Amino acid sequence: MNDDADEPTYRLAELTWREVEAALEETRTLLLPVGSVEQHGHHLPLGVDVQMPEAVAERVAARTDCLLAPAIPYGVSPHHTFKPGTFTVESETFQHYVRDVCASAGEWGVENVLLLNGHYLAQDPELDVVVRTLRTEHDLRAFHVPLSDVWAETAEEGRTGEPAFHAAEFETSVLLALRPDLVSMDEAVPVEVPDESLPLTDYDAYGENRVGWALSADDMADLTHAGNLGDPRGATAEFGERLVETAVSNVATLVEALDA
Numbered sequence: 289m290n291d292d293a294d295e296p297t298y299r300l301a302e303l304t305w306r307e308v309e310a311a312l313e314e315t316r317t318l319l320l321p322v323g324s325v326e327q328h329g330h331h332l333p334l335g336v337d338v339q340m341p342e343a344v345a346e347r348v349a350a351r352t353d354c355l356l357a358p359a360i361p362y363g364v365s366p367h368h369t370f371k372p373g374t375f376t377v378e379s380e381t382f383q384h385y386v387r388d389v390c391a392s393a394g395e396w397g398v399e400n401v402l403l404l405n406g407h408y409l410a411q412d413p414e415l416d417v418v419v420r421t422l423r424t425e426h427d428l429r430a431f432h433v434p435l436s437d438v439w440a441e442t443a444e445e446g447r448t449g450e451p452a453f454h455a456a457e458f459e460t461s462v463l464l465a466l467r468p469d470l471v472s473m474d475e476a477v478p479v480e481v482p483d484e485s486l487p488l489t490d491y492d493a494y495g496e497n498r499v500g501w502a503l504s505a506d507d508m509a510d511l512t513h514a515g516n517l518g519d520p521r522g523a524t525a526e527f528g529e530r531l532v533e534t535a536v537s538n539v540a541t542l543v544e545a546l547d548a
């Protein structure tokens with residue numbers, strides 16, 4: 289439906305209801321970016337986790353015929369409340385809110401919903417439950433799409449090899465690609481997490497040990513003075529662009545299959 293390159297017609301908040309009605313002739317798929325507003329160390333802004341899925345979703349929508357919903361910016365971030373600027377909502381509140389947003393789209397014709405999750409593993413359990421509820425109780429084909437999964441192949445192949453988790457190499461690289469004006473590399477500091485602090489994981493986003501675990505705000509305050517976990521200093525915009533493009537390509541493949 290993007291006949292006029294200057295006037296994209298996929299951003300729901302910029303459309304009229306009649307334009308949505310027309311768009312539904314071309315697609316039944318909705319992208320919903322889901323993130324969080326939380327501390328990301330000295331060098332990254334609070335909105336990283338929503339800026340990343342918004343940018344990926346924007347590119348996917350521009351390349352396919354699907355619709356793009358306004359993002360859900362607030363997420364489940366109790367472990368980041370030890371620094372100012374962090375918002376968190378209860379797990380159940382979050383699940384119900386995301387579910388209701390998607391279910392209401394199902395009422396006006398959306399059949400497929402992709403939840404693009406930028407909150408880096410932390411709210412995966414909630415979104416897995418939401419997806420199941422949407423499928424079983426609302427007859428929607430819903431998918432949980434964690435960005436860390438859909439760019440994993442590029443992340444593992446292109447990384448420096450330093451342990452990386454929160455606000456480290458991956459997120460910093462992506463923000464350098466998307467919003468370099470918001471990144472202060474001069475302020476970036478490495479935070480090394482001692483192995484003995486968390487015996488059930490090697491503390492890496494793509495570590496060998498995928499045992500589930502959760503951190504409290506007190507745990508995080510003990511682990512990191514700056515707020516990040518890992519070393520962000522090897523981040524580059526070029527790597528970030530490759531992460532974003534891998535995610536876009538994988539998500540676009542799914543959208544095209546759904547709307548075929």
Ligand SMILES: [Zn+2]
Nearest residue numbers: 336337408459
């Ligand atoms: Zn993040």
